[in-house]
Amino acid sequence: MTSIHVTGLRVRHRRRLALDSVDLDLGTGVHGLLGPNGAGKTSLIRVLATVARPDAGRVELLGADVADPRGRAGVRRRLGYLPQEFGYYPGFTVREFVAYMAWLKEIPADRVPAAVARAVARVGLADRADAKVRTLSGGMVRRVGIAQAVVNDPEVLLLDEPTAGLDPEQRVEFRELLRELGASATVVVSTHLVEDVAAACTEVTLLEGGRIAYRGTPKSLTRLGESSGGPGDHPIERGYTAALRAHRTAERREALR
Ligand SMILES: Nc1ncnc2c1ncn2[C@@H]1O[C@H](COP(=O)(O)OP(=O)(O)OP(=O)(O)O)[C@@H](O)[C@H]1O
Secondary structure (H helix, E strand, O other), X not given: OEEEEEEEEEEEEOOEEEEEEEEEEEEOEEEEEEOOOOOOHHHHHHHHOOOOOOOEEEEEEOOEEOOOXXXXXXXXXXXXXXXXXXXXXXXXXXXXXXXXXXXXXXXXHHHHHHHHHHHHHHOOOHHHOOOEHHHOOHHHHHHHHHHHHHOOOOOEEEEEOOOOOOOHHHHHHHHHHHHXXXXXXXXXXXXXXXXXXXXXXXXXXXXXXXXXXXXXXXXXXXXXXXXXXXXXXXXXXXXXXXXXXXXXXXXXXHHHO
């Protein structure tokens, strides 16, 4: 089932075009969003999370047009979102903060304690549930962010650089969680870590200059890397650079026509 349906999406920040003519259909699974700095990953995730409005185009989430306020309100309860820089209340405990987010997502009060306990356990913070968020390390705060994003068992989960600040062991555990979530939800993960994509994603979308440069699977990107002589220490990294370069060449050709 297609849970994210985007057509002709354009997002502008002042005079700068952050996304241009983006068409995207995403269904159940883990979708890696890759691209260089400024490619438009955060702009896309913010539009999908319904926190930013597109300048043009149509965005349908779980069958609802998000331009319609009623559609947007219904969909927000079924979404999970971890922003790149997420705000939290340092004086709250982990449990209090995740419960507060559960309340914002309108989870019925009698279901909140169990939902919070499950989300906190899923990110490996059960033993720190009653610690104040300000006493946690950066990686742990990131995990609190992931816990609040999954507390409502979202059907669409949007994670903007979730592995930033996680140590290698936590990253491995997080990939396991991603695979588990992607079995039933549509998960979009932006990352600079190509190895996260290779390990946990079912599909890859590569953005460059606000446009889609490549879509495929980690396997197809790896194959592209194996057949190209571009730079990179791993075939999928070589695939990433090869796809980017091919896209840039095509764009230049287009511009010359
Ligand atoms: N609030 C803003 N005001 C002005 N320009 C912006 C703003 N937010 C983003 N941009 C510009 O829009 C473009 C896309 O930015 P975006 O943050 O979506 O990219 P990104 O792929 O997430 O980058 P990164 O990998 O660095 O996080 C960039 O050129 C950026 O400079």
